Amino acid sequence: MAEAHQAVAFQFTITPEGIDLQLSYQALNQIYLSGVRSWKKRFSRLRNSVIKGVYPASPSSWLFVVIAILATMYMRSDPSMGLIKMIQQHLPLSTQGQTMLSALVFSTLLWLSLILALRFCLKLLLSYHQWMFEQHGRVSNTTKVWVTLLRLLSSRKPLLYSYQTSLPHLPVPPIKDTVSRYLKSARPLLTDPEFKRMTELADRFESNLGNRLQRYLKLKALWATNYVSDWWEEYIYLRGRGPIMVNSNYYGMDFLYVTPTPIQAARAGNTITALLLYRRKVNREELKPVRLRTVIPLCAAQCERMFNTTRTPGVETDVLQHWQDSEFVAVYHKGRFFRLWVYTAGRLLSPREIEHQIQRILDDLSPPQPGEEKLGALTAGERVPWFHTREQHFSSGINKRSLDSIERAAFFVTLDDEEQGMSGEDPAGNLDRYAKSLLHGKCYDRWFDKSFSIVIYKNGKSGLNAEHSWADAPTVAHLWEYTLATDAFQLGYTEDGHCKGDVDRSLPSPQRLAWDIPSEACSSLAVAQALADDVDCHVFPFREFGKGRIKKLRVSPDAFIQIGLQLAYFRDRGGFCLTYEASMTRLFREGRTETVRSCSNESCAFVRALESGEDQCRRLFKLASERHQNLYRLAMTGDGIDRHLFCLYVVSKYLGVESPFLKEVLSEPWRLSTSQTPVQQMELFDLKNHPDFISLGGGFGPVADDGYGVSYIIVGEDMINFHVSSKHSCGETVIPGVSPSFSLRGFVPQCLGVPPPFPTLVLIRYFLHF
Structure with a gap:
């Protein structure tokens, strides 16, 4: 009971001599120190609110503007073009006091206007995304000027949330572009009759209901900070039962x-x-x-x-x-x-x-x-x-x-x-x-x-x-x-x-x-x-090579791995599947994720050519990797497919209308769900002097009952860690007669090696131990 007594700040007892008051100075001291800490935090939050509220300017810049205005007035010049005199007329003070106060009011208004102008310029600069589509080492003059201006406006050390109000809002893509990209992504997964039917559904949706839903979505985008994130959080996560x-x-x-x-x-x-x-x-x-x-x-x-x-x-x-x-x-x-x-x-x-x-x-x-x-x-x-x-x-x-x-x-x-x-x-x-x-x-x-x-x-x-x-x-x-x-x-x-x-x-x-x-x-x-x-997991540190060797091929490491996963799935299941790769949209305010549909016409063409021993594999691999990189860039810059279609579906539910096209699109299973966890703070890990301090990354469960969850982290120049999950209950992801610990054996065949003319493109070896 000692802790309970210490928690009481004071006790009193009524005696014949009066009230006997006993104070617990330890408890009172704790209350005092807790209050001091609370007020320090409040002051810190207030100070940070001011600092980030005026970013990219600084609070001290107000004093500079005031001094500049007073100096010009001292030189018998009116920088306000009559506004200061108008303000003076409404101030019930002496002439000298009116002049000083009106100058302060005008300086403050001018300072706030300059902040809004700087923030608007910063927002325009952050809305430029063409830099992402330029080839590595070939930077356009426009991008060079853009980087210079962005560095100038960001020269002050920012706080964690300093950029929040300057980030652009996520744009709503044209419905025609989204439908077109969807059909292109669905083509390698559908037979000719299935694709023809899906094209007809898409055309009917685009010409009729789609435009109506799009208008509501654009209205939300004008009003909300992010037209996707709140619905995504609620309907994808919080409403799951x-x-x-x-x-x-x-x-x-x-x-x-x-x-x-x-x-x-x-x-x-x-x-x-x-x-x-x-x-x-x-x-x-x-x-x-x-x-x-x-x-x-x-x-x-x-x-x-x-x-x-x-x-x-x-x-x-x-x-x-x-x-x-x-x-x-x-x-x-x-x-x-x-x-x-x-x-x-x-x-x-x-x-x-x-x-x-x-x-x-x-x-x-x-x-x-x-x-x-x-x-x-x-x-x-x-x-x-x-x-x-x-x-x-x-x-x-x-x-x-x-x-x-x-x-x-x-x-x-x-x-x-x-x-x-x-x-x-x-x-x-x-x-x-x-x-x-x-x-x-x-x-x-x-x-x-x-x-x-x-x-x-x-x-x-x-x-x-x-x-x-x-x-x-x-x-x-x-x-x-x-x-x-x-x-x-x-x-x-x-x-x-x-x-x-x-x-x-x-x-x-x-x-x-x-x-x-x-x-x-x-x-x-x-x-x-x-x-x-039911869930089965396997973790596989791949040490034969890493991004260093992949980059020598002038190929994106992420595209390299994603194409390797397409090859692995094809060798495992004899076909292709709808593939989910998570991409971020945090270039926009309150952005979360977008889907990169990694299974493309180009990646499927490469896999088929590789399996049939054709000689044009190198060219097809290059096309597949470039296509994947372009899909990733489109997703990051707000031109993805799935979040737009998801929000259109939510609007249709609110309006009480049915769309066969949206219903079919959103019911398609993601049998291969993938995600890369990038190392974001390499400066914290000295892998040269401490090479053993390598993080394994993390993973997640399979999204579909008959599919795989694949997470990977690229560590340093020579290592890639994989996390793969599936379910024992699925006969297609479990090899009959094999113990549960070997149930992922079928996913990654003996060697995802690429035969000549690709001796260097060994994508991923067998994940499982024997």
Whole structure:
């Protein structure tokens, strides 16, 4: 009860002598320091609002404008062309006071006008995307002038959100262009009669209903910041009623070859500290905006909900709840939930103090309360049962208070009692188990509704599981890169593997969360377990060559890999399929993703020629790679296919009209879903001096029951890491008679080597071990 007494600021007792007032100075001091920290954050937010509100100018430029106006007035000149005198007439002050105040008012108005003009110019410059379509090494004079002007306007050091109001809005493509691109993408997947039928459906849609839907969509684009993102978040993610575990959430892995410390509590201490340091940078907007080619900014809106965010279930749709700040994290260990305070006396605990607190949790031998151990399975199962259970058992009392502690936490931490990683007698199989553990764990030892959950394993290995609705993988990858680099290279460990820093032994112990859970409350585990058992994962570090060798061929590494995947699928299934590759649209405000349809006429022509042994493979490969690059550029610059068609479909549903064309397009399965996770902060990793500190990247579950999920990360010049997933229940992705751990064997045939005249184009070797 010591913690409970310390939490009371004052107590009083009525005695015959009067009122005996007892103050807890420790509690009052905590209240005071917490208030000071809160006001500091408010002041920081206010200051940042002013700085980014006037960007690309600076607040001090106001003083320069005022001095310039006063100097010209002192020289008997009127720079306002009579406006200052007009302002004077409406000021009830003395003549001298009127002159000074009217000059200040005019200077401020002029300054604000100049800011709006500069911001408008910056927005026009950021709307120019022709640079992306120019050949490497052949930059036009227009692009050179554009880069120069952009550098001039961006010369001031920007805050994280400085560019937000200057980013252009996502344009609505002409419906004719979208339909034409769709038909071209569908051609290699359809027979002649099927393609003729689809062309007729497209023509009818374009000439009739399509134009009507397009008008509504353009009206939304004029009104909304982004005509896609809000509908995409709601209808693709939040309205899904199935489990988000495996189907939506994705994972990120630790270093491949290195574990900075084998001590679980120490790894947790540094990891939690690094994450909170990143949150501090986000709150203070000290993070540098991500910029392409060091000058073109990307939208940073997804960072706003990175921490203190939870997805809560509903009947028809879920809701994302975000809180401004939280001074604690939620921790799970061996069936128990804890609330761990990470601030004391207004300061962030040191890594060694957090390690000390984590060790207290690990040493706690108290058993789980009834129903507590598998409570997390509620977030892994169907959404509607989770909503009803929440309403019935977690809407009041201690259950609500404990649930609030989890949902309001900065993030969720699982202290896993297993060991994971590549080391051991079966490194390939260990990596597969490592991936499955991060993707779904035991189905109840993660909190899948949190924006992200950190997993620290018994042997010091780490990883994360992220909820998808609030942000896309590059945003989480940026956070994870910073965390890994800060953990290993900045915070570091002592020689015996513990965190650095001092420990305040008087810190109160982490608080056990209390529950009163009926036995029937957790009914989602069976659904989640069946889903987890069905998914198969394989992780494959490809070391024979990387982007360095690919670039010598003057080919895009991403196009190279995507064509290799088309070849792999063709050799596996004897045909082609609709292929999804995620591309970003963060060149626009509140942009998220767009689809690159990687299966094109050109890639199919190359694969067929290669398989039949034709001599024109080199030319066809060049055409296929150029086509893929062009598709990627169109997607990034707002001329993609699928988001436009998706929004047209949403409008048709609101209007209550049916479109056979849209219905058929949006029902097509993505049997090959792919995504590249780029390394965004190579400056954090010194691969030359520390080549073993290579990140494995992350992966996700298959989108279609009879398909594959493929994620890959290009690390350095000589390595590509692949993550492949499929389902055991699909007979076409599982070879009969082969054990489950070999079920992905059919996806990547023995060697995706390219026979002469392509001896250097060995695309991807067999993913699986024998």
